[in-house]
Amino acid sequence: MTPGTPRAWSVAFVEPKLLSPAYGHADRKRMVALVRADLPGCLKPNVLCHELFHLRDDAEGWLWRELRANVYAALHFPLGFVVGTLMTLGSAERRRFYAALIKSHVRRQGNG
Numbered sequence: 001m002t003p004g005t006p007r008a009w010s011v012a013f014v015e016p017k018l019l020s021p022a023y024g025h026a027d028r029k030r031m032v033a034l035v036r037a038d039l040p041g042c043l044k045p046n047v048l049c050h051e052l053f054h055l056r057d058d059a060e061g062w063l064w065r066e067l068r069a070n071v072y073a074a075l076h077f078p079l080g081f082v083v084g085t086l087m088t089l090g091s092a093e094r095r096r097f098y099a100a101l102i103k104s105h106v107r108r109q110g111n112g
């Protein structure tokens with residue numbers, strides 16, 4: 001496949017236990033955007049937009065890819081971004097989850 005060639009993708013709303021504490025996941029191998037079915041209605045479109053962005057994004061580096069997807073989804077679904085951010089700030093599990101991901105990313109960057 002040539003870079004930039006559009007690929008078919010699909011969306012699945014899944015049980016929370018499959019992704020928690022994450023809200024979504026982009027499976028680039030299968031081109032599927034997974035979104036937790038239990039999220040509030042205003043958050044689902046933001047998370048879906050975020051995951052679909054990941055499916056098309058060829059940027060390198062986890063943190064850079066997350067920043068790009070978050071900004072893109074926030075510009076398109078700002079209310080969902082605010083609600084998702086507030087839910088994350090209110091969840092110790094999600095704060096620990098993302099702190100561990102960021103630490104792991106920074107550690108890898110330091111070794112590379």
Ligand SMILES: [Zn+2]
Pocket residue numbers: 050054065066069
């Ligand atoms: Zn992401």
